[in-house]
Amino acid sequence: MAKETKEKQLVVSVSPHVRDEESIAKIMWSVNFALFPALIASFYYFGPRAMIVTLLSIVSSIGFEYAYQKFVGKKTTINDGSAFLTGLLIGMNLPPQLPFYIPVMGSFVAVVLVKQLFGGLGYNIFNPALVGRAFLLVTWPKLMTTWKEPSAAFVGLDAKTTATPLGILKEEGISKLLEEFGTKNDLYISLLTGHRAGSLGETSAIFLIIGGLYLLYKRYITWHIPVSFVGSVAVIAWIFGGKGALFTGDPLIHLMSGGLMLGAFFMATDYVTCPSIRKGQIIFGIGCGALTMLIRLKGGFPEGVMFAILLMNCFAPLIDRGVKPKLFGEVKAVKK
């Protein structure tokens, strides 16, 4: 009878029986999408070479994930967008004119060593893209810190080697920076739009902010990390960033330079490697900001976003243990 066949098909599972529509894939692809404006800007500033570098890191990330999962007999997860995202972030964190094997090496380290060997998405302690980038930096320090001026042509032929704004600021000070960029306003506009040397995807502050706002709007990230990270960088830059006197620094230059916007919106907010409790995320963000500025102002490198986030990744589990959400009914509510 019809009824019997029906009953055989009844699905029995634990409540809740409805779920909302978000999924890992939906979130990851949205993050990829949010990075696109800045990515396209990078093609505009750095030309086809930037395109090839990002494409290589994306394709190799997906390839390594697929190959590894095949090799150990796990179900492949390349459709969830996270390998794509790792590749995209690696690409966007590289100087545009690298030899082609370098992005591939970075993807290998990120996807295989940092992500999959720890158990795959959800189990890694460090942000895969950032470790990949850090590995490349220590292995090929020279190549990884040679910056080209923005030029839409095929990089390597006519683009001049230069330093990043943060490099100039650190070595030669603000006056040199203004010499290069013109007035202060010109400087701000160049930094905002991304017309400057740097990792190919980090330069266009405005498009990164637009992407970040989109993620905030979609509630895929919350304000806690970006605001506390960017806010603490601004405050520290203002207090300690000036030459000589306190409270004379220029926070705007620090906010729009280096990898801050890319880091604060897209990498420090990586779910797996940041604290999951919002209060803890504020601590995490402030830690990232403070370490970034420590490196920028006192350290050996002009830029510190990457190491700051990686260092704070270590503390994320600790922060999550220490900070608890407020339990309902924790304090005896009514005294009679």
Add this chain to the structure above:
Amino acid sequence: MAKADTFKRGVHPPESKGLTSGNSIKKVKLPKKVVIPLSQHIGAPAKAEVAIGDVVKKYQLIGSATGFVSAPVHASVSGRVVAIGDFLHPSGRMVSSVIIESDEKDEGLALNENPDFMGLTPDSIKSLISNAGIVGLGGAAFPTNVKLSPPKEKPVDVVIINGAECEPYLTADHRLMVEQPNDIVNGLKLIMKAVGVSKGYIGVEKNKPDAIEKMKKASEGEADIEVRPLTVKYPQGAEKMLIKAVTGREVPSKGGLPMDVGAVVHNVGTALAIYEAVRYGKPLIERVVTVTGKGVREPENLMARIGTLVSDLVEECGGLSDGAVKVISGGPMMGFAQWSLDVPVVKGTSGILILSEDEFTSNDEYFACIRCGRCIDACPMGLNPSMLSILSEKGFFEETKEYNLFDCFECGSCAFVCPSKRPIVQFVRLAKSQTKPG
């Protein structure tokens, strides 16, 4: 007064109430057979008072309470007892049940009416309620008389009628408020009298403006009764969240009870049953059940006799539609999935939800926790569901207690929002079954 009218966190599942919210409560045709479990409540099962072959009348006692936390059960049709034995219960367990074959006459025992019901003493109100077998009709099915008898050291000062009905799809309480508001207000007055409280609230989510209006109208002139429109958010109708929204008080964690903050909460259906029991002497033998979901052809709010089989109700609603895949007793967030349509409606059955393929998300595949924190933002109790599920998954059951495992009331908000589709409630239940509170 800037009262929040809600609680912190929570989720917004699609309400899906439009399928039945406009349908008046319809009487179901008399079932040929009813299966009445002797345990339809939290506490000790009732003891059978009839034997196979006995002829019974409607309202007749067929199982008596066995202790303070227990409730009697009554025949919901007239006819003959054809079997007493274990039968599938909506909770998924086999429960000793009395099966009555209807003689289709629907003959009832004579009932003792109390036209002057407000003149009764608190004790006689309570005994009428407990003899009528009334339990919480919102789903928890806790014997009502127990809640009406708080110990001396826990003075209660407010009674709240729960008309939040925050579970998606369900509209049984909504319809009752629209159709019988005066009886509900009378039920509330009886409860207030029984516990000796002078302040009564009726909390209703703002997505039921017609119910709010009717309840306000019905309680006009009652200075002690206030209708409180509440923010639409799941789980607004959970006892603790409702008390928080209405009074601002938080029931203490680690096993606190509403009476610890001076509150008693009863569902609108329960208030109605109380009124009918006290005023007309009517035992609890029927209730409103929302039969809904795209898996059923004509969703309805049905007044069903306790013990009616779900298959009869489905037939009443035009049968299953082709895409029906899941049958749930209760709402989609906290209800129980059923193996079969051969289960009875019990006192705690607020709805039968039949999901079709397109409403249904498979739970088969889930992924590692990506620590996105969405569940933490959702949990009305302020727990860390991510941690609870990870620890339980790995078998660290004792450790879950550090994360206040036993404060979880399994509302499902966390699992609802989880992008990894983790069965968090299942992990919580597993951990609860493997450790003890404390």
